[in-house]
Amino acid sequence: MKISSEQFKGNARKQLANEALQSNLSRFGGGFADRRRDAVVKVDDFEALRDRGASIRAEVLENLDYWLLKFEAEAQRRGTQVHWAETGAEANQILLNIARNAGVQRVVKSKSMVSEESGLNEVLTEAGITVTETDLGEYILQLANEPPSHIIAPAIHKSREEVSDLFEKHHGTPRTDDIPALCEEARGQLRPHFLAAEMGVSGGNFLIAETGSVTIVTNEGNGRMVTTLPRVHVAMTGIEKVLPTLEDLSAILRLLPRSATGQDITNYVSILTGVRDEGALDGPQENHVILVDNGRSRLLGGDLHDALRCIRCGACMNHCPVYQNIGGHAYGWVYPGPIGAILTPAFLGLEKALDLPQASTLCAACEVVCPVRIPLPDLMRVLREKELTQGLRPWHEQLSIRLWRWLALHPGLYAFAARWGTRVLRWLAGRDRLLHSLPGLDGWTDGRDMPAPQGETFRDQWRKKQAAERKIIPIRVDQSLPEKTAGLKK
Amino acid sequence: MRIGFFVTCLVDAMRPSIGFASVALLEAAGCEVTIPDAQTCCGQPGFNSGDRTSGTALGLAFLRDFESFDAIVAPSGSCIGMIRDYPALFTDDLALQARFNVLIAKCYELSDFLVNHAPKPLSAGQLNLAVSYHDSCTGLRQLSVKAQPRFLLQQTQGIELREMKDAEICCGFGGSFSIKLGDIATQMADKKCTHALETGCDAVVGGDLGCLLNIEGRLRRRGDQHTQVKHVAEVLAESLVNTQLEQS
Numbered sequence: 001m002k003i004s005s006e007q008f009k010g011n012a013r014k015q016l017a018n019e020a021l022q023s024n025l026s027r028f029g030g031g032f033a034d035r036r037r038d039a040v041v042k043v044d045d046f047e048a049l050r051d052r053g054a055s056i057r058a059e060v061l062e063n064l065d066y067w068l069l070k071f072e073a074e075a076q077r078r079g080t081q082v083h084w085a086e087t088g089a090e091a092n093q094i095l096l097n098i099a100r101n102a103g104v105q106r107v108v109k110s111k112s113m114v115s116e117e118s119g120l121n122e123v124l125t126e127a128g129i130t131v132t133e134t135d136l137g138e139y140i141l142q143l144a145n146e147p148p149s150h151i152i153a154p155a156i157h158k159s160r161e162e163v164s165d166l167f168e169k170h171h172g173t174p175r176t177d178d179i180p181a182l183c184e185e186a187r188g189q190l191r192p193h194f195l196a197a198e199m200g201v202s203g204g205n206f207l208i209a210e211t212g213s214v215t216i217v218t219n220e221g222n223g224r225m226v227t228t229l230p231r232v233h234v235a236m237t238g239i240e241k242v243l244p245t246l247e248d249l250s251a252i253l254r255l256l257p258r259s260a261t262g263q264d265i266t267n268y269v270s271i272l273t274g275v276r277d278e279g280a281l282d283g284p285q286e287n288h289v290i291l292v293d294n295g296r297s298r299l300l301g302g303d304l305h306d307a308l309r310c311i312r313c314g315a316c317m318n319h320c321p322v323y324q325n326i327g328g329h330a331y332g333w334v335y336p337g338p339i340g341a342i343l344t345p346a347f348l349g350l351e352k353a354l355d356l357p358q359a360s361t362l363c364a365a366c367e368v369v370c371p372v373r374i375p376l377p378d379l380m381r382v383l384r385e386k387e388l389t390q391g392l393r394p395w396h397e398q399l400s401i402r403l404w405r406w407l408a409l410h411p412g413l414y415a416f417a418a419r420w421g422t423r424v425l426r427w428l429a430g431r432d433r434l435l436h437s438l439p440g441l442d443g444w445t446d447g448r449d450m451p452a453p454q455g456e457t458f459r460d461q462w463r464k465k466q467a468a469e470r471k472i473i474p475i476r477v478d479q480s481l482p483e484k485t486a487g488l489k490k
Numbered sequence: 491m492r493i494g495f496f497v498t499c500l501v502d503a504m505r506p507s508i509g510f511a512s513v514a515l516l517e518a519a520g521c522e523v524t525i526p527d528a529q530t531c532c533g534q535p536g537f538n539s540g541d542r543t544s545g546t547a548l549g550l551a552f553l554r555d556f557e558s559f560d561a562i563v564a565p566s567g568s569c570i571g572m573i574r575d576y577p578a579l580f581t582d583d584l585a586l587q588a589r590f591n592v593l594i595a596k597c598y599e600l601s602d603f604l605v606n607h608a609p610k611p612l613s614a615g616q617l618n619l620a621v622s623y624h625d626s627c628t629g630l631r632q633l634s635v636k637a638q639p640r641f642l643l644q645q646t647q648g649i650e651l652r653e654m655k656d657a658e659i660c661c662g663f664g665g666s667f668s669i670k671l672g673d674i675a676t677q678m679a680d681k682k683c684t685h686a687l688e689t690g691c692d693a694v695v696g697g698d699l700g701c702l703l704n705i706e707g708r709l710r711r712r713g714d715q716h717t718q719v720k721h722v723a724e725v726l727a728e729s730l731v732n733t734q735l736e737q738s
Contacts, residue, residue, distance in 0.1 A: 016674065321678055381537075408531045409530075444672055447680075
């Protein structure tokens with residue numbers, strides 16, 4: 001997938017000016033969040049369920065190697081072939097080899113974010129294989145030649161009118177704005193692809209170690225057809241998606257749909273195990289799982305480790321005010337929103353996504369809904385720290401942080417700076433006591449005024465008042481503490 | 491009860507009236523208020539920009555300045571939120587961490603302190619004002635400040651509280667975010683202004699000056715010169731002065 005995370009600021013600016021997108025975002029904005037709120041109150045103790053989800057995921061990651069090997073052994077025992085890919089490119093190559101060996105010319109796909117990471121569609125198309133996305137959102141985006149903007153609702157940025165235009169152009173059918181009619185039309189278009197394809201490619205929401213199964217959670221039914229009709233099925237998924245048991249799956253399944261779309265359960269939950277049984281009428285004759293690392297193992301045991309707990313529900317982006325104002329494309333890679341602000345720099349390298357960890361007010365709306373309690377704001381802060389310590393922030397930012405800290409550690413100088421700073425600001429403000437522009441702070445003043453300081457600083461006023469009324473309270477100095485900066489690593 | 495009042499750097503520099511209003515409220519609630527003169531900042535601007543030392547060094551300074559008080563109060567959920575994070579920064583010095591744990595257990599956001607921890611309840615004031623309350627993020631999510639300021643506003647005679655749509659959604663301040671990603675911050679602030687104005691309130695009220703500056707800055711840029719933007723402490727202190735005037 002084309003990466004534009006480096007241009008986040010420009011992307012965001014473009015999306016803020018994109019009237020169609022803004023209208024689509026405000027039309028649906030908060031829709032998933034409202035549905036989640038209504039769904040979780042119906043569960044006895046959703047917070048306890050979140051604890052359970054977090055601990056299941058955390059425990060798996062503690063012993064990820066064990067559970068993956070267990071998954072591999074159980075899957076192989078049931079006839080599934082397991083492949084390991086270190087990178088996205090390697091995963092694509094493995095899949096291409098499987099396709100070539102099986103004489104595949106047509107592939108149908110259900111949604112797989114890992115295949116977006118690896119750019120699978122381009123690779124297959126270049127190799128002369130026809131790929132058809134069958135998730136409705138992904139199908140729309142394939143026609144529009146656009147990447148997804150949301151991990152569970154990939155075409156959420158598109159209005160019904162835009163979809164009508166696309167269908168009219170590509171299907172050559174009479175234009176309709178009626179949503180059921182549009183769905184029916186897509187279904188009619190996709191049916192022959194399902195029937196003709198020799199290979200189905202799916203993602204995998206979860207891998208079940210005790211049975212060697214791949215679980216997919218869908219609403220449209222296309223996933224069932226992709227995984228059972230063609231003679232070859234390949235599931236491509238990340239190595240972190242493993243769960244020890246079906247019991248664990250059932251706990252996680254209580255969390256995922258409610259967090260994602262506010263559904264108690266999705267329309268389809270498929271647990272795919274092994275190949276077609278002797279004499280059975282459906283199911284793939286060849287079943288493969290490609291376990292993709294693509295940067296994940298680098299996170300294990302490090303300070304971003306907790307991000308690997310993610311079960312890809314999208315709740316963080318549904319609740320993120322930044323995402324809700326700019327949409328998913330601005331983030332410039334597969335994963336948008338708060339989790340994307342962590343995974344994109346983690347997978348692609350920090351220098352490729354410098355603005356993403358900064359693209360948050362740390363309001364924590366994501367953290368309080370995450371079904372597996374990923375401390376998203378803390379992880380963004382970890383990345384900010386890396387940017388600063390690796391010298392990746394602009395020099396003036398690094399300098400101003402140091403200067404500010406030095407001042408804040410010298411109360412006398414700090415008071416002096418505050419005294420004179422407020423005087424200058426008051427002098428610069430107009431008669432309306434507002435600052436309409438400030439050199440170096442145009443990020444603020446381009447869209448907002450800055451109310452000028454009221455007058456002398458509080459502490460200057462307080463000190464005068466104290467001197468007039470009573471005595472000045474002496475500063476208590478505690479000798480048992482180290483000097484303010486002594487013993488601290490710079 | 492001896493209170494160490496943490497003014498916060500924004501209130502100190504930008505709007506001292508919030509500081510004086512807070513002191514008046516704390517005294518009215520039966521506290522003896524002290525303002526340690528060496529205080530500066532909780533460290534959050536640097537810490538959230540990725541400078542851990544800002545958190546540790548200013549955390550130590552805060553401990554030194556405030557440890558001796560019965561309780562520490564600040565007119566900001568954001569700063570108290572930062573202070574509550576200090577112990578996590580001292581995992582390699584358990585004795586020090588324990589002292590921080592004792593410290594943070596007695597650090598409160600102003601409205602929370604007045605409602606739940608003050609020696610005596612704040613008496614009801616009088617002020618004719620229609621207000622809409624914006625929930626600041628850290629106060630709301632980290633400190634569960636939600637009902638406290640509303641209780642204080644609603645017990646005031648003459649105040650009408652009108653809830654805005656999406657009161658809990660961030661206004662777009664976020665410290666340096668408001669400058670680094672000013673375009674996005676502006677649009678977030680703009681939505682907040684729209685929702686507040688939809689209530690027809692006289693004043694947007696909040697508990698954190700950062701958010702208030704952001705909201706007021708956007709309101710004024712939109713050409714709204716009359717909607718007031720006030721800290722909850724200012725509104726309450728004013729309402730108490732009115733009651734005292736009536737009684738005298």
